[in-house]
Amino acid sequence: MFRLIMPLFFIIISIVYLVLTFDLPKAKIGNANGPLYFPALIGFFLLIMSVIYLFQEWKKRKEVIEEVKQLLTGRTPYLIAATLILIFIYAFLFERIGFLYSTMLFLGALLFVVNGKKHWLQNILVAVIFSIVTWYSFAELLSVSLP
């Protein structure tokens, strides 16, 4: 039944989008309905396509999606969760402690997660050198200002 979630999700999106479209304020300049023609077309089109998609998936509803199964096995879910958590910490620190240090920390931590603790020296070296090189090339060579 997992396979039916996506088509239903798209059907809901298209309906919500259509409702919002017909709820748009009337334009005061030009054609009053001008702003809603195009969105209305897309909304109906997506609705039709999602319904076809629902039928396609209904026929295959008992088959397993190989890649989704892979996503949930091994260390992949852990890797993705860890990356997301690190990204949030990175976003939190980025403007507070500046680009250079936050990137070193983020990259270092990410490398420990992805590349493993065994290669600790490699991880630290890459994190430090890469952060300095990018910081230098952006801030100095390309004069892009970074915090």
Place this chain on the structure above:
Amino acid sequence: MGIDFQNVIEGLMVAIQPANLLWVMIGGFLGTVVGMLPGLGPATAVAVLIPITFGMDSTSALILMAAIYYGAMYGGSRSSILLNTPGDGSAIAAAFDGYPMTKKGQAGQALTMSAIASLIGGLFAIAGFLLLAKPLASFALEFGPAEYFLLFLFTLSAIVSLSIGNMVKGFISMSIGLMLSTVGIDLQTSVYRFTFDIPQLSEGIDFLVVIIGVYAVAEVLYNYLHLDRLKPANNKVGKKGISKEQWKRSKWPIIRNGPIGFLIGVLPGAGGSIASMLSYTTERQISKHPEEFGKGAIEGVAAPESSNNAASVGAFIPLLTMGVPGSGTTAVILGAVIMLGLRPGPLLFENNPDTVWTLVNSMFIGNLFLVLLNILLVGLLVRILNTPPKILYPLILVLAFIGTYTLSYSIIDFYILVIFGLIGLAMKLLDFPIAPLILALIVGSDMEQNFRKSLVAHDNILNVITASSVTITLAVMTVLSIAYPFIVSWFKKRKAKAA
């Protein structure tokens, strides 16, 4: 003929300025490196490296992005041949015979042949560009809103039906892209649409954040799935020189497929993937020894390589002359140059001829440079390929975040980036093509404006379609492109019944 030699020479003069030469080399090299990463293709390479172009003038930026693009095409074939892990559709065909050659210890020869074939294909395409671009731009000058609307419609339907896979999913992906493009203030009437009173949304969704999200963050997360199964490349590439006999077998396939690839690249919606696949299958059909294909036939490497590189140059024609990107990667480039204030389209040839002709010349220089890089420094490149992806993927993520931050200097974009990264990951897992989404998002607003203008000019949709011979042709092509997969499967069924 449309060649204006004066302009071409002036373009050459600008292209060989040291700064521009440097950008070509840096772009070509970085593109090759990112393109070589297993699982990452040219669209990702351009997307992560966009921030380098900020603060550059638009001509240099375009040169750099083009160099990253074809650099990544070269790099993609490296990982196809050596590791059997094509980064994107256009590199798949190179793996069919390239990887068997590697297993036979002929990796060096496959790499050399791929570089030479790419160069020759690229040169054909550059010649084609010189001949075709100007006339096409003048032709496109006559286009009104109705023509543009149908051109966009055709491009979108072509990219959906040609992206091998499920068409319904392609259309869903396209619709979502179009929906995202409608967010923000309506340009004609200043009505706020789908902004939910969030001030950041009033200017619309920043498509570069979406691009970096789905092409960089999503790709890295997706590659986590295969992280522990990647094998390091074989260090021994063997002999680099190709034998007389190998050259004899590959000469005609290269020469035949360059122009074919170029013409396919010019078609909006069809890109390197279609070109290389088509070249590979045609060569196998007309070959005297089709049984060798798939087991390491050198012409099986040469033909698709010539064709996909020619297609990547050809793809710049619709992009520059009409402002219509033909593929995911050119859509990314279009998104980036719009940010820089350059508006590709027929007027570009009138207003900024120097930009166009400098770009063409730099493509010529860039292709020469890449061949040298790929043949002489093959050892270095293989060593880069040996750097564990486990180190390189995190670096790509960091680049994605820097790129996003430099777009607007706001941390909020980090979260938007992650959201689109996860959406992209879901799309990849469920086998939704990404190119239609990106293309639709970038052309969506233009498409809508032209749609409404043409409705005003021609009253109703039927009159829009029949406005001129161009619109009728485009409408017929749109219908054909949607019908194409059905026609193909009908023929296959009939053939299967007959057999």
